[in-house]
Amino acid sequence: MQIKTFVFAASLSLLTNFSLPAFAQTPASSIQEAEKINNVKKLLDITGSRNLSRKIITQLIDSLKAEYPQAPAKFWDTFMAELKQDEMIDEYIPIYSKYFTNEEIKGIIAFYETPLGKKTLAVIPQISKESTAIGIRYGKQAAERALEKLKKEGYISPDK
Numbered sequence: 001m002q003i004k005t006f007v008f009a010a011s012l013s014l015l016t017n018f019s020l021p022a023f024a025q026t027p028a029s030s031i032q033e034a035e036k037i038n039n040v041k042k043l044l045d046i047t048g049s050r051n052l053s054r055k056i057i058t059q060l061i062d063s064l065k066a067e068y069p070q071a072p073a074k075f076w077d078t079f080m081a082e083l084k085q086d087e088m089i090d091e092y093i094p095i096y097s098k099y100f101t102n103e104e105i106k107g108i109i110a111f112y113e114t115p116l117g118k119k120t121l122a123v124i125p126q127i128s129k130e131s132t133a134i135g136i137r138y139g140k141q142a143a144e145r146a147l148e149k150l151k152k153e154g155y156i157s158p159d160k
Contacts, residue, residue, distance in 0.1 A: 036102040040093045043105055046112045047121060050089060057083055 044050065061076060096105065111117040150156045 032102065036097060036105065037093055039102060039105045039109065040096045041089070043096065043109050043112070044089060044092060046109060049092065050085065053085060053088060057085070 057080075061080065065071070065076060100108070112121060147156060151158055
C-alpha cells in the first residue's frame, strides 16, 4: 500500500511541478509582460539603441567591404536588406527583461526623460570615446612595462 501511495504522491508532484507554469500565465501576467516589452522598447528608443545598432551595422559593412572587395555591390545591398534591425532590437528585449523588472525599467525611462538623463545620453558617446582612448593608451603602456620586465628577467631577448 505504501508503494502505491508513494507513486501517487510522486506522480502528483511531477504533474504539479510541470503544469504550474502553464497555469501561472494569467491574463494579468500577459498584460504585465506586454507592458514590460513596450517599456523595454521605449527604453531602447530613448537610449538611441536603434541608431547605435544602425551605426554598428554600417561600420560592420564598411569593414567587410574592405576585407572582401571582390564582393559585388548587389551582395552588400542584399546583405543590408537581410539585416532586419527591428528583429535584432527585439532580440535585446529578453536581455533587459532578464536583468530589470518592469518597475526598474520605468525608473530608468523616468531618469532618461529628466534634464540630467538627457544630458547623460548626450555625453555618453563622448565619455565612451575618451575612456576607450585612455584604455588603449594604458594598455599599451602596461604592455611596454611588462615587456621591459620580461627582458630584464631574461624571458625575452633584448633585441626583440
